[in-house]
Amino acid sequence: xxxxxxxxxxDGFVIAADTEITFGNIVYQGRKLMTYFSDRFGYDIAVAxxxxxxxxxxxxxxxxxxxxxLNDPTCQNIRRAVGSAMLSINDNELKYWEIxxxxxxxxxxxxxxxDPAGRFLVLKVDRTxxxxxxxxxxxxxxxxxxxxxxxxxxxxDLSAAVTQHLIAQxxxxxxxxxTYVGGNTEIVATTNSKVFTLSEPFFMVTxxxxxxxxxxxxxxxxAIRIALDKDKQKKALEKRIRLLGxxxxxxxxxxxxxxxxxxxxxxxxxxxSEYGNSFKDL
Numbered sequence: 001x002x003x004x005x006x007x008x009x010x011d012g013f014v015i016a017a018d019t020e021i022t023f024g025n026i027v028y029q030g031r032k033l034m035t036y037f038s039d040r041f042g043y044d045i046a047v048a049x050x051x052x053x054x055x056x057x058x059x060x061x062x063x064x065x066x067x068x069x070l071n072d073p074t075c076q077n078i079r080r081a082v083g084s085a086m087l088s089i090n091d092n093e094l095k096y097w098e099i100x101x102x103x104x105x106x107x108x109x110x111x112x113x114x115d116p117a118g119r120f121l122v123l124k125v126d127r128t129x130x131x132x133x134x135x136x137x138x139x140x141x142x143x144x145x146x147x148x149x150x151x152x153x154x155x156x157d158l159s160a161a162v163t164q165h166l167i168a169q170x171x172x173x174x175x176x177x178x179t180y181v182g183g184n185t186e187i188v189a190t191t192n193s194k195v196f197t198l199s200e201p202f203f204m205v206t207x208x209x210x211x212x213x214x215x216x217x218x219x220x221x222x223a224i225r226i227a228l229d230k231d232k233q234k235k236a237l238e239k240r241i242r243l244l245g246x247x248x249x250x251x252x253x254x255x256x257x258x259x260x261x262x263x264x265x266x267x268x269x270x271x272x273s274e275y276g277n278s279f280k281d282l
Contacts, residue, residue, distance in 0.1 A: 003142035004048035006110035012160035012191035013112035019183035050140030051106030142178035159200035
């Protein structure tokens with residue numbers, strides 16, 4: 001099992017997945033987020049999957065091939081191609097199991113689409129259902145906790161540049177607290193470079209604290225305990241208040257820095273496991 005996430009943003013989409021795969025009594029690292037770009041038409045498709053690894057890879061490849069066969073790959077035509085690919089899987093590869101059979105291979109997908117005109121669509125595939133997502137969506141064993149955490153962070157009408165940081169925070173919390181979620185976090189964020197007035201450039205934050213919410217939640221909990229305990233010194237409370245303010249001001253400073261023009265997509269890996277770290281041999 002796993003955690004996958006997707007968000008439709010005001011200027012693009014963000015798709016993310018962890019890399020931990022459970023097989024029997026062991027876990028190993030594998031890729032659950034696949035991206036496809038059409039040189040011919042210029043569309044982007046990102047597919048994140050939760051469930052049985054081989055079937056997820058098969059589903060992503062069938063979606064890739066169905067989209068590549070289109071002569072007019074608009075968002076809606078690609079959506080129909082996704083539906084055709086999933087119908088084929090249910091009618092053929094999954095026909096040996098009843099829909100409610102607990103041994104039936106599980107396929108949950110979150111799919112981000114940018115068509116040649118720069119339009120965006122985010123889809124969630126759950127068994128035989130395919131739905132459009134207008135905010136955030138989660139799937140996999142960590143989805144319940146992720147939805148609880150995400151509800152607190154999601155503000156609506158956010159840019160992909162901001163959303164990729166918030167989704168990274170959701171994964172940090174779920175990997176610490178959820179079952180069968182771990183390893184690295186892979187995030188793909190894509191914006192609309194054709195409409196520059198709507199697209200916000202990507203940016204990095206300098207806070208190196210890798211805890212959930214950059215450690216702000218931990219500091220706030222300390223401050224609350226100290227404030228309620230009359231035996232604690234007031235200077236300890238003031239220290240936490242100053243630290244909270246500093247970290248929030250640092251985040252604001254990072255987002256207000258001048259941003260060099262860049263591409264319309266980024267792929268980020270936050271390493272929670274040395275497996276899959278392509279930089280460790282450099």
